[in-house]
Amino acid sequence: MKQYLRLLQYIKPYRWRIVQAIICMIVAAAANLYMPWIIKDMIDKVLAEKDMETLNMICIGVIVIFFVRGFFYFGQSYLISHVGQRVVLDIRNALFAKFQRLPVAYFDRHQTGEIMSYIANDVATVQNAMVEKLIDIVTEGAVFIGSLVMMFMLDWQLSLLTLITVPLVGVSMRVFGRMIKNSGAAIQSRLSEFTALMQESLSAERVVKAFGREKFEIERYCKQNEKNFAASMKNVRLTSMLTPTIEFIAAAAATALIWFGGKEVVDGRITAGTLVAFLTYAVNMSNPLKRLSRAYAGIQQALAGAERVFGVLDLDEPITDRPGALTLPPASGRVRVEDVSFAYNEGVPALSHVSLAAEPGQMIAFVGPSGAGKSTIANLIPRFYDVDSGSILIDGHDIRDVTIDSLRAQIGIVPQETMLFSASVRENIRYGRLDATDEEIEAAARDANAHDFIMALPEGYDTRIGERGLMLSGGQRQRLAIARAILKDPQILILDEATSALDTESEKIVQAALDRLMVGRTSFVVAHRLSTIFGADQIYVIDHGEIREHGTHEELLAAKGLYAELYALQFKK
Numbered sequence: 297m298k299q300y301l302r303l304l305q306y307i308k309p310y311r312w313r314i315v316q317a318i319i320c321m322i323v324a325a326a327a328n329l330y331m332p333w334i335i336k337d338m339i340d341k342v343l344a345e346k347d348m349e350t351l352n353m354i355c356i357g358v359i360v361i362f363f364v365r366g367f368f369y370f371g372q373s374y375l376i377s378h379v380g381q382r383v384v385l386d387i388r389n390a391l392f393a394k395f396q397r398l399p400v401a402y403f404d405r406h407q408t409g410e411i412m413s414y415i416a417n418d419v420a421t422v423q424n425a426m427v428e429k430l431i432d433i434v435t436e437g438a439v440f441i442g443s444l445v446m447m448f449m450l451d452w453q454l455s456l457l458t459l460i461t462v463p464l465v466g467v468s469m470r471v472f473g474r475m476i477k478n479s480g481a482a483i484q485s486r487l488s489e490f491t492a493l494m495q496e497s498l499s500a501e502r503v504v505k506a507f508g509r510e511k512f513e514i515e516r517y518c519k520q521n522e523k524n525f526a527a528s529m530k531n532v533r534l535t536s537m538l539t540p541t542i543e544f545i546a547a548a549a550a551t552a553l554i555w556f557g558g559k560e561v562v563d564g565r566i567t568a569g570t571l572v573a574f575l576t577y578a579v580n581m582s583n584p585l586k587r588l589s590r591a592y593a594g595i596q597q598a599l600a601g602a603e604r605v606f607g608v609l610d611l612d613e614p615i616t617d618r619p620g621a622l623t624l625p626p627a628s629g630r631v632r633v634e635d636v637s638f639a640y641n642e643g644v645p646a647l648s649h650v651s652l653a654a655e656p657g658q659m660i661a662f663v664g665p666s667g668a669g670k671s672t673i674a675n676l677i678p679r680f681y682d683v684d685s686g687s688i689l690i691d692g693h694d695i696r697d698v699t700i701d702s703l704r705a706q707i708g709i710v711p712q713e714t715m716l717f718s719a720s721v722r723e724n725i726r727y728g729r730l731d732a733t734d735e736e737i738e739a740a741a742r743d744a745n746a747h748d749f750i751m752a753l754p755e756g757y758d759t760r761i762g763e764r765g766l767m768l769s770g771g772q773r774q775r776l777a778i779a780r781a782i783l784k785d786p787q788i789l790i791l792d793e794a795t796s797a798l799d800t801e802s803e804k805i806v807q808a809a810l811d812r813l814m815v816g817r818t819s820f821v822v823a824h825r826l827s828t829i830f831g832a833d834q835i836y837v838i839d840h841g842e843i844r845e846h847g848t849h850e851e852l853l854a855a856k857g858l859y860a861e862l863y864a865l866q867f868k869k
């Protein structure tokens with residue numbers, strides 16, 4: 297109930313449309329309710345008294361009623377659907393915005409497909425609840441109450457008899473409702489696993505092909521699909537059982553009505569027409585009852601989806617602007633890391649008591665074995681994660697005291713694996729600064745040593761590059777990433793193994809572009825190949841999350857420590 301009320305909050309902005317829809321609905325339902333009266337007149341007046349005039353009136357009445365009903369039915373259905381679709385759109389927007397605000401750590405722990413499933417599948421069930429089922433509940437509820445009122449007007453004693461069904465129906469709805477909701481939750485989580493599997497398997501298509509694992513993937517997919525099927529069928533069993541149960545209760549009540557009503561006609565207390573009209577209402581009433589039970593089942597199932605959606609919307613956003621956070625003024629690039637400790641997972645420290653200082657314009661290099669924590673330091677500076685203890689300062693401001701936007705605006709990152717969007721080369725570079733002119737984009741591309749190869753593409757800067765830019769080589773993609781960073785013109789640069797995936801030839805080109813990019817900026821460079829960092833102002837040697845040594849290339853060589861070992865290892869030949 298709480299979940300449903302929360303869903304209804306989303307309807308609030310559209311309440312006027314709902315009011316219009318309800319008016320349409322009432323008119324349409326009223327037209328419906330008039331039919332049994334016509335039948336009563338037909339039997340009692342036309343058939344019993346052979347009254348032609350009433351027959352004519354009835355026929356005209358039927359046509360008019362159906363026309364009016366059709367017109368208002370359209371209005372009601374159109375308006376409610378409009379609201380339903382708008383609400384779903386609003387929820388989807390809210391959900392997507394929420395995902396944009398969630399920290400990197402959330403994406404570490406959830407598969408892309410699973411996240412997509414929230415937006416696609418779970419919101420779709422909400423749409424079901426909001427649109428179709430809500431209309432059903434309201435219309436059928438109105439028809440139900442209307443029929444009941446009409447029945448009381450015809451014969452209150454028989455009506456009371458009808459009411460004994462109410463508690464019976466209530467109990468069965470409750471029992472089934474709970475089970476249906478649980479099975480709905482099961483469906484949604486199977487569906488999310490299914491989407492995740494599909495997304496992962498399709499995006500890893502190259503790995504699948506490389507290992508000849510097509511059959512394996514097909515089997516995995518089919519198995520998950522079977523699980524989906526089983527979850528859906530459980531739900532189908534429950535919802536299909538609910539309707540007959542309700543119908544049986546209604547039929548039992550109808551039998552009682554026929555018996556008592558028939559007896560009253562035999563005793564001459566009511567006319568045959570009244571009984572037939574009464575029974576018509578009773579049938580009229582059982583239909584909405586049936587549909588109400590179906591709508592109720594649908595809503596229970598949808599609530600399972602809504603619960604998942606609200607679960608996401610209610611997640612903490614640990615990395616947000618502090619109240620009163622200030623805008624980081626254009627930084628000079630002085631960065632201080634003070635006694636920082638950090639763990640991705642509690643109890644498994646990735647960094648312990650790391651301290652370092654970078655002066656404006658310096659090049660700071662991180663070296664050390666794989667898994668040492670080099671990328672982790674790089675992740676903490678733009679607040680992809682927050683430190684557990686200690687602090688990071690830029691120009692004396694704790695990065696947690698400034699707005700995230702202003703912090704990240706001054707940090708450029710060239711990652712190891714470049715993500716390109718399926719858009720033109722120009723648009724991909726422009727991602728670095730959305731208001732950049734074409735000339736600025738071209739200048740950035742020249743600085744990144746990318747201009748020549750871009751011009752050689754079929755449509756130059758307007759060439760569309762595919763999903764992930766697969767049409768480009770690793771070195772070309774890297775140069776686009778560098779052009780993007782140049783365009784952003786940040787004061788602080790983070791280059792995490794920006795050249796490690798490249799061969800010597802393209803590494804040279806990319807390195808030249810990077811060297812140009814680093815001039816005048818504080819740069820943090822993670823590199824396996826020591827040759828790229830000989831010129832660094834400071835080299836930090838990191839091992840097991842701790843800083844082991846620190847100094848320039850010459851100082852570290854002279855110290856004959858871990859760095860000297862690494863150096864000897866790489867340059868033995």
Ligand SMILES: Nc1ncnc2c1ncn2[C@@H]1O[C@H](COP(=O)(O)OP(=O)(O)OP(=O)(O)O)[C@@H](O)[C@H]1O
Pocket residue numbers: 404640641646664665666667668669670671672673
């Ligand atoms: N997102 C994450 N979630 C949990 N643990 C992580 C995550 N990223 C890294 N780690 C762990 O933290 C430790 C440090 O990883 P990090 O990526 O900083 O290493 P690195 O020095 O950059 O290594 P490499 O040279 O191989 O890139 C590793 O033990 C790694 O398993």
Ligand SMILES: [Mg+2]
Pocket residue numbers: 670671672792822
């Ligand atoms: Mg790394």
